[in-house]
Amino acid sequence: MKLSGLLHRSRPELPGLAGVARVDRRTDSLLRRLRPGEIAVLDQIDMDRATADALVAAEVAAVVNASPSISGRFPNLGPEVLMDAGIPLLDGVGAEAMHAIKDGVRIRLHDGVVYAGEVELARGSVQTTDSVADALVEAKSGLTHQLEAFAANTIEFMRQERALLLDGHGVPQVDVSLAGKQVLVVAAGFDHVPELVKLKNYIKEYQPVLVGVGAGADALMSAGHKPHLIVGDPADVSTEALTSGADVVVPAFADGHAPGLHRVQDLGASAVTFPSSANAEDLALLLAHHHGASMIVTVGLSATMAEFLDRGRSGSNASTFLTRLQAGGTLVDGQLIAQLYRSRISTGALLLLLGAAIVAVIAALLVSDAGDAVVAWITNFGLGLFETIKGWFVR
Structure with a gap:
């Protein structure tokens, strides 16, 4: 056989799911770099729902996790989100996979193995809907320790x-x-995008002070709202939001060091630091509370025990319970506000009610002695309106 024939012979397609690998131990950094169709390679034990939601939004082709996505410590919510979205999850491939799989290289997943071409790089367990459900049931026994x-x-x-x-x-x-005003605190958490959409009328009517926590500032911008205040690590916030004119509050350590403060300063924006071990969400709530906010509406913040534990970082949640206890009756979940607005009478219903009232009035007049006069007036009014509209089109 001629050499040219060998060179032009088409190579058989290798089985499995292929895509460009995006590798990063820092999950936040990885999420910012992902593109649709790529394969996310991360190292996160007990994958939380916020990470899974971000992976779904990035439209990844698959996820490879060096650590167990469900360790059994508690029933975390991330893997179930990936399963519901139909995103394959290859679990527990080992820490060495973070070195073996190179960022930007095209890889292939097949039968629980990660390949580069035909070379095996790592192997793990393929999670399914059933395996995730079984693991979550077993993980409930770990709640006591958590x-x-x-x-x-x-x-x-x-x-x-x-x-x-x-x-x-x-x-x-x-x-x-903030004193005496309603404050809307938005974090990039659970279902924050649809919640913001539902709160559109509330924001328009009450004009609350808008506070973005980290990426929540960009969520406000995407929804067409300009944040008045931004609380969180500037690394999690876009340049557009940081330079929008909002006040920026950067969390700091007890010694005053505030990671990310230099980014705000480099952009020419002003910022103040907030020394505390509390997480950014709780700092935003404490800021609003101690400055006298009359009501604090939250969007995307953890609201249930499952959501608190789902973060997998009990230390960062230490401030959560006490912060909500201190805020007391001023704290309201955004879902409740959205439900109140959904229960209001719609514009269509009001128009229908108005039309029914008009018909009833006309009917009453027609059966009265003034009926003929009313009919004549309506007829003349309709003819006059028709001639006016006709004149507009003729011109």
Whole structure:
């Protein structure tokens, strides 16, 4: 056989799912770099729902996790989100896979194995809807230990931050007036995009102070709203949002060091620091509360025990319970506000009611002595309106 024939012979298609690998141990960095159709390679034990939602939104072809996506410590929600979206999940391929799989290289997944061409790079367990459901049932037994750790961290946070919680010590001053106003705090969390859509009428009517927590600032921008205040690591916020004119509050360590502050300064924007071990969401709530907000509406913030534990970072959640306890009756979940607006009478229903009333009035007049006069008036009015509209078109 001639050499040219061998060179032009088509290579058989290798089985499996192929795509460009995006590899990063830092999940937040990985999520910012992903493109549709790529394969996300990460290392996250107990994948949380926020990560899974971001992977679905990025339209990845598949996910390869070096760690177990469900370790059994507690029933985390991320893997179930991927299964519902039909995204393949190859689990527990091992830490060495983060070195073996090169960023930007085309890889192939087949029968639980990661290949580069025909070379095996790593292997793990293929998760299915049934395997995820079974693992979640078993993981419920780990809730007791997680709750104990959560309680211990909460007590420690109270010891360290009681002055902040009770008296607002360390809460920075901001240019935005919050006293006596309604405040809408938005984080890029659970179902924050559809919730913002449902709150459109509420925002338009009450004009609350808009606070974006991290990527929640970009969520507000995408929904057509300009944030008044941004709280969180500037690395999680777009340049457009940081330079929108909003006040920026950057979380800082106890010694005053604030990672990411230089980015705001480099952009020429002003920012203040908020020293505390609390997470950014709770800092935003404490800021609004201690500055006298009359009502704090939350979107995308953890609201249930399952959502708190789903983060898998009990230390970062230590401030959550106490913050919500301190905010008390001023704190309202955005879903409740959205339900109130959905229950209002729609514009169509009002028009229908108005039309029925007009018909009833006309009918009453027609059966009265003034009926003939009413008919004549309606006829003349209709003919006059017709001639006016006709004149507009003739011109």
